[in-house]
Amino acid sequence: MNNANAKDVIKLKFLAVSAVLAAVTRNTTNGGHSPYQLDQLTEAERMSVITIGIEQLEVGMYVLEIAEQRAGTVHIKTRGRVTSQATIDELKRKGITRLVIETDVESNSTVSGQGLPANQYLETTVPLEDELARAEKLYHQGLKIQENLYKAIQDGTPFDDYVPKEFSTSLVGSLDRNPDALLLMTKIREKDSYLLEHSLNVGILLANFARFLELDEQEIEQLAYSGLLHDLGKIKIDDAILHKPGRLTVEEMEEMKKHVNYGVEFLHQMKIDSSLIKWVSEHHERLDGLGYPAQLTADQITRQGRMLAIVDMYDALTADRCYKPGMSSQKALQILLKDSKNKLDPSLLQQFIRCMGIYPVGSLVELSNNKVALVIKQNDKQPLKPHVRVFYSTAGNHYLTPKEVNLATDDRVKIDKAVVASDYNIDINRFFNESVLS
Numbered sequence: 001m002n003n004a005n006a007k008d009v010i011k012l013k014f015l016a017v018s019a020v021l022a023a024v025t026r027n028t029t030n031g032g033h034s035p036y037q038l039d040q041l042t043e044a045e046r047m048s049v050i051t052i053g054i055e056q057l058e059v060g061m062y063v064l065e066i067a068e069q070r071a072g073t074v075h076i077k078t079r080g081r082v083t084s085q086a087t088i089d090e091l092k093r094k095g096i097t098r099l100v101i102e103t104d105v106e107s108n109s110t111v112s113g114q115g116l117p118a119n120q121y122l123e124t125t126v127p128l129e130d131e132l133a134r135a136e137k138l139y140h141q142g143l144k145i146q147e148n149l150y151k152a153i154q155d156g157t158p159f160d161d162y163v164p165k166e167f168s169t170s171l172v173g174s175l176d177r178n179p180d181a182l183l184l185m186t187k188i189r190e191k192d193s194y195l196l197e198h199s200l201n202v203g204i205l206l207a208n209f210a211r212f213l214e215l216d217e218q219e220i221e222q223l224a225y226s227g228l229l230h231d232l233g234k235i236k237i238d239d240a241i242l243h244k245p246g247r248l249t250v251e252e253m254e255e256m257k258k259h260v261n262y263g264v265e266f267l268h269q270m271k272i273d274s275s276l277i278k279w280v281s282e283h284h285e286r287l288d289g290l291g292y293p294a295q296l297t298a299d300q301i302t303r304q305g306r307m308l309a310i311v312d313m314y315d316a317l318t319a320d321r322c323y324k325p326g327m328s329s330q331k332a333l334q335i336l337l338k339d340s341k342n343k344l345d346p347s348l349l350q351q352f353i354r355c356m357g358i359y360p361v362g363s364l365v366e367l368s369n370n371k372v373a374l375v376i377k378q379n380d381k382q383p384l385k386p387h388v389r390v391f392y393s394t395a396g397n398h399y400l401t402p403k404e405v406n407l408a409t410d411d412r413v414k415i416d417k418a419v420v421a422s423d424y425n426i427d428i429n430r431f432f433n434e435s436v437l438s
């Protein structure tokens, strides 16, 4: 093929791709089925652009666009080449059923120098820095929604579930783009906002756990929603009991237990889906039948209720309260393990521990060079060596100019132990605001 012919074919291909993309866009708004008319394309065009089912997608293929997906709000960020089976699995999990692919883009060529960069990889995630600002906004929006929900239950006024439900979808969207951003946000605690933050954090951690278990997108969103709603009944409990620093008396405990049914009653008024209400009603039930309010036993508790119980306990143990600092993640997970024998689902707990990792994103670690760092990203292949942001010297007890270190590639320093901010009187919120979110 001479140069002029080759250029013509490339140009035709580009026109075909543009036509296809336009057709895909039109079709998506119409419920999205067959995205374009094959018989309107030339033979060369037919060879280069096809729609395939997700089960036909293979590593190395070049994806132009999603042609069809089950209900949901998933979008691929860029077109590009599929580089791993993990990407295919993620697309499947997100409910994508058909895709438009380009069959003839060579890895070292581009089409007329415009569009379709052939060496671009299909991205379903974004860098942490890109997601942090969105996650911060979302987190504050979540706190506001929680506040409004508590106010509604306290005042006995009806509450439309549209806003919190939509919020749950956005929350999962942020986790899909980059889970580390919202996971970092769960570490910013205001001491007197426990009630609001706890439910929001449980929603985030539960959705993250559900993603780890590769549940489908719809169930992940429902679990996020159940986390947001699980403790609403607490607003009806007297503050003296709710915020009591010490152990509750038997009478106080009986009063406290009522929060589950108060919440469930409100969720019925909100006309929340009944399966979701069941999960919420189970968050204090235990496998040995010694939980509350219904003393259900193992086979009566749903998997979602068991997941909620684990995440609820984990967040309660790691949260800073006005009367005590939160525990490190390791210590909290150890306590859950000790408690798991007859109470928490042991296999789900093992999965949750794997999901959180040895040093979860957002946790603090002390390094061998007497510096404290924030874990900002896991290294999947080397869980003991995450990416961290070093920001505090324990030798001089002062803040440092933050510096990012990938412990997997820097042999000079390693993690000595997990720590919590209160060990060194570190103002973690100030650090977040000045050095992570800014």
Ligand SMILES: [Fe+2]
Pocket: 230, 231, 259, 283, 284
């Ligand atoms: Fe609760």
